[in-house]
Amino acid sequence: MKGYWKYFLNKLGWFLITFVFAFILNFILPRLMPGDPVAAIVSRLAQGMSDATGVQAIYQQYADLFGTNKPLLDQFFIYMRNVLRGDFGFSFSQYPRTVVDALKSSIWWTIGLQFPAIIVGWIIGNLLGALAAYLKGGFDKVLMPISIFVSNFPAFGMAIILLVIFGVTLEWFPTSGGYGFDLIPSFSWKFFSSVIQHYQLPFWSIVLIAIGGQAIGMRSMAIYELNADYVKFARFMGIKDRKIVGYVFRNAMLPQITGLALSIGTMVGGALVAEIVFSYPGLGYTLLNGVMGQDYPLISASTLIITVMVLTANFLIEILYGVIDPRIKAAQAG
Amino acid sequence: MKHTLHQIFHSGKFVLGFCIFIVILLIVMVYPVLFPYPPLAIIGQGTFFAPGIYVNAYDSVHAPKYTLNLEDAAAKRIASRLSEDDRVAMQEWLVGYGIPQGEIDINDTAQLLGLWNTHYDPKAQIPGLTNAKRNYYIRLDTALEGLLATEDAVIAVKNPETGALEAQGTIAQSDYVNVGQVANVRFLPLGTDNFGRDILTQLVAATRVSLQIGFVAGIIATLIGLTLGLLAGYIGGLVDDVIMFITNLFTVIPSFVLLILISFSIGQERRGAVTVAIVIGFTSWVWTTRAVRAQVVSLRNRDHVNLSKLSGHSIVHIILNDILPYIASYVVMALILQISSGILSEAGLSILGLGPRTTEVPTLGLMMNWAMIYQAYVLGKWWAYLPVLITIALITFSMNLMNTGLDQVFNPALRD
Numbered sequence: 242m243k244g245y246w247k248y249f250l251n252k253l254g255w256f257l258i259t260f261v262f263a264f265i266l267n268f269i270l271p272r273l274m275p276g277d278p279v280a281a282i283v284s285r286l287a288q289g290m291s292d293a294t295g296v297q298a299i300y301q302q303y304a305d306l307f308g309t310n311k312p313l314l315d316q317f318f319i320y321m322r323n324v325l326r327g328d329f330g331f332s333f334s335q336y337p338r339t340v341v342d343a344l345k346s347s348i349w350w351t352i353g354l355q356f357p358a359i360i361v362g363w364i365i366g367n368l369l370g371a372l373a374a375y376l377k378g379g380f381d382k383v384l385m386p387i388s389i390f391v392s393n394f395p396a397f398g399m400a401i402i403l404l405v406i407f408g409v410t411l412e413w414f415p416t417s418g419g420y421g422f423d424l425i426p427s428f429s430w431k432f433f434s435s436v437i438q439h440y441q442l443p444f445w446s447i448v449l450i451a452i453g454g455q456a457i458g459m460r461s462m463a464i465y466e467l468n469a470d471y472v473k474f475a476r477f478m479g480i481k482d483r484k485i486v487g488y489v490f491r492n493a494m495l496p497q498i499t500g501l502a503l504s505i506g507t508m509v510g511g512a513l514v515a516e517i518v519f520s521y522p523g524l525g526y527t528l529l530n531g532v533m534g535q536d537y538p539l540i541s542a543s544t545l546i547i548t549v550m551v552l553t554a555n556f557l558i559e560i561l562y563g564v565i566d567p568r569i570k571a572a573q574a575g
Numbered sequence: 576m577k578h579t580l581h582q583i584f585h586s587g588k589f590v591l592g593f594c595i596f597i598v599i600l601l602i603v604m605v606y607p608v609l610f611p612y613p614p615l616a617i618i619g620q621g622t623f624f625a626p627g628i629y630v631n632a633y634d635s636v637h638a639p640k641y642t643l644n645l646e647d648a649a650a651k652r653i654a655s656r657l658s659e660d661d662r663v664a665m666q667e668w669l670v671g672y673g674i675p676q677g678e679i680d681i682n683d684t685a686q687l688l689g690l691w692n693t694h695y696d697p698k699a700q701i702p703g704l705t706n707a708k709r710n711y712y713i714r715l716d717t718a719l720e721g722l723l724a725t726e727d728a729v730i731a732v733k734n735p736e737t738g739a740l741e742a743q744g745t746i747a748q749s750d751y752v753n754v755g756q757v758a759n760v761r762f763l764p765l766g767t768d769n770f771g772r773d774i775l776t777q778l779v780a781a782t783r784v785s786l787q788i789g790f791v792a793g794i795i796a797t798l799i800g801l802t803l804g805l806l807a808g809y810i811g812g813l814v815d816d817v818i819m820f821i822t823n824l825f826t827v828i829p830s831f832v833l834l835i836l837i838s839f840s841i842g843q844e845r846r847g848a849v850t851v852a853i854v855i856g857f858t859s860w861v862w863t864t865r866a867v868r869a870q871v872v873s874l875r876n877r878d879h880v881n882l883s884k885l886s887g888h889s890i891v892h893i894i895l896n897d898i899l900p901y902i903a904s905y906v907v908m909a910l911i912l913q914i915s916s917g918i919l920s921e922a923g924l925s926i927l928g929l930g931p932r933t934t935e936v937p938t939l940g941l942m943m944n945w946a947m948i949y950q951a952y953v954l955g956k957w958w959a960y961l962p963v964l965i966t967i968a969l970i971t972f973s974m975n976l977m978n979t980g981l982d983q984v985f986n987p988a989l990r991d
Contacts, residue, residue: 255823263828270833271840389979393971395919397926397943398964405952416953503826510831514923518947532839532928540839544832551829 248563256556263548267541268320272313329542334534340542344527348546350419351523355512356554358444362451363501369452370459371490374467384456392453396511400446400518407442414441417520443519447512458500462493495566502558506551513547582984589980595973599782599966606779614780614937618761619771622949623956626766631759636730638752648749653722654684661715665691668712671701691719766958768942769949774958781937782966785918788852788931788938789970792917795856797910800863805894807864808871815868822864830858834920838929848931848938855920863909870902904985908978915974922967939967 311319323329329340369388373381391399408416420426421435466472466489475485513525520526524543531539583589662681670676672694680686697713727745734741754760765774807818837854838846874880874897883897918939924930925940926947933941942963946952951959 259824259827262824266828266833267836270836389975390968390972393915393975394968395922395964395971397923398968401952401960401964405955405957409953409955506827506829506831510829510923513831514926517926518952528835529927537839540835544836548828548832551832552827555827 245563249560252556252559252563256552260549260552263552264321264324264545265317267545267548268317269313271537271541272316324545330538332531332536332539334530334536334539340538343539344524344542344546347523347527348550350521351513351516351525352550354440354443354516354521354523355447355509358447358512359451359501359505359508362448363455363497365448366452366455367459367494367497370456371463371486371493373456373460374463375486375489381460385460388453388456388460390453391449392457394450394453395514396447396450397514397518399450400443400515403442403446403449404518415439416442419522439519439521443515443521446515446518447508450511450515451508454504455497455501459493459497462496463489466493495562498558498562498565502555502562505554505558509547509551509554579984583981586980586984588976588983592973592976592978592980595969596977599970599973600786603779603783603786606776607783610776612773612776614777615772615935617771618773619767621771622767622769623951623954623959624763624767624771626764626958628754629761629763630754630757634758635752636746638757640746640750640752642747642749643751644749649725650685652748653688656722657684657719662687664711664715668701668704669694671704672699688719691716765962766956768959769945769951774942774962777937777942778939778962778966781939781942781963782970784848784931784936785921785939785967786914786970788848788855788921789914789918791849791852792855792859792920793910793914795853796860796913796917797863797906799857799860800909801867801906803860803864804867805871805898808868809875809890809894809898811872811875818864819868822861822868825858825861826865830861831920831923833858834924835927835929838924843932846930846932848936851921851924851931852917855917855924859913859916859920863906863913866905866909867902870905871898874898874901904981908981908985911974911978911981915971918967918970939963 327341329344332338332340332343335343366388369384373384404416407413415421415438419436419439420432421439424432424435426432469492472485472489475488513523513528516523516525517529524547528540528543530536531543584593665687666676666679666681669679669690674690674694679690695712695716697709697716725748727747729742730744730746731740732743733739763773763775765778768774768777803818803822807815807822834854837858838851841850841854880893880897883893888896921930921938922940922943925938925944928944930940930944931938943960946956946960946963949959951957
């Protein structure tokens, strides 16, 4: 197990470094922009709000919270302390709601939607890709062009098409929201069935996009593996086809797992936009509201949370990869 | 070189992708010359006019008249003015009156009107008929009588002194005008959008801007990626470590998040199309760096590079003459992918409301954003979003086809 621990610590170290770096970027990018961010924020703020005491309160709170008149380094430590305490300040557009309050529920909607959708899409895509490589012929000829077309399709485009076909024209599923607008979240059967109804379209639009990209990758990996020497050797040895396919699939899957780790950021980005199309109450929609309301604290907190989610997912996949790939455990011998 | 080009143009996928792309480019270049309408001019008063030919009603009244005796003209006229709801209501009344439902075909206007005229009686007692409904049927019957009139319509002009209407001419039901002789006709093949702007003109302008954004973003990303990849791969050592450290960081930090943060901080007023393109370029160089570095590392110790080193050539000379030609195909492929992903990034940003400022130029993403904000999907106004989506899909699809084709030419292992 020593090799695995080394791998694990290495990955954990990377996770922490990237996290710190992402955190710094999240803090510094808005402040590097030309112009005085505080003045810009306050002027935007003053336009949007009619409540004078509200403006005053937010400005005071903002100045205290971020220490905007102190040097950059001090500001950074104040920011870090606040984030560690889970304090992101008030939301500009939804005052007097705090940012944490506005984001609390949307995080779970996003995780509940995207995590299963990406996993399901990945599994189906890999199965289809492997089948296409193994069966060749008609199946391959039909599946591949469709996959190429679908994977080039923007995620929001797929979302819109599903929305128009199944939501507007056929009226099978509701077109927006996470649950019926006449319901209050509760542990009732009615609420759950409404959630499941609303879940279908966003879910399948993310799944379909994921299937396309994964199927193409898996197909070329599997074709490459099927032509490898060990497969020919195994065939000469008279090993059953079924068993060989099992080996090939396992070998071809490893790069696909790494691929998932590398592309998960892009996938989440696309899926967030798909959420917007369905007005799904997740982070994407919150982000849209933040942009519409010029709500800097809300945007900053959302991007930080999205980054943390992507980094964590990435880290978990890498850890899983270490468990699956025998070469990593064997590394201690070498 | 000639041989390579020859090979490339023998790849079916590449040629197909190339043709689609060239057609798009040609349309983008030729259309504004033929129809120099300003793309963002608001021409329609109202939202989402359906695609079609818009003929000026005032001008057609004054255009030369031709008499055409067409048999089905009257039936068509009535059919177009009798709405679906009215037909269903008429059927309901007739069924209530005692006509078997099977005998009534609501799509056959002549038969329906015939049945109605023979049977309708405002005093008839229909079970379950409310008073409001009864009045509705009386109104409907009156309207139908107007429909069946065969008199000419009179064109009247108001006398400026007395205010009385004076007949100027008549229009018979069999009068026709030639569209070519009407002074003002505007063909709107894709209708208008939520602001009343011609969608086709806007779409062509948007495609041009989006392609420009894609090209600028792609070239910036490729240049950064190429430079960093060459440095990391060829020089190696500490330079390699530092560059790869940064590259690995930006591989996991989602570029989408960086895009949002930067775009928002720049602010709506300063966010032009070029700015957005530059921001996209500066956040998407990671993949090119990785690919170029991997290629260069494998080239670094080849014999011809070593020979060049022994001959005392400078690093710049070696990179330009002994390394770049070998990775050129990779760089071109990476550039194509960067362009297509740049176009998609712009669309994603615009949907979030972080695209270029909206006052100067349309982009494909902005058009999607407008369609979304004004509920075009739910209202069934397909012309506001479907052509945009198809354009985006065609651009990215053609670029990926070209890329796959190139890949098969340069990597023989991938050939089918």
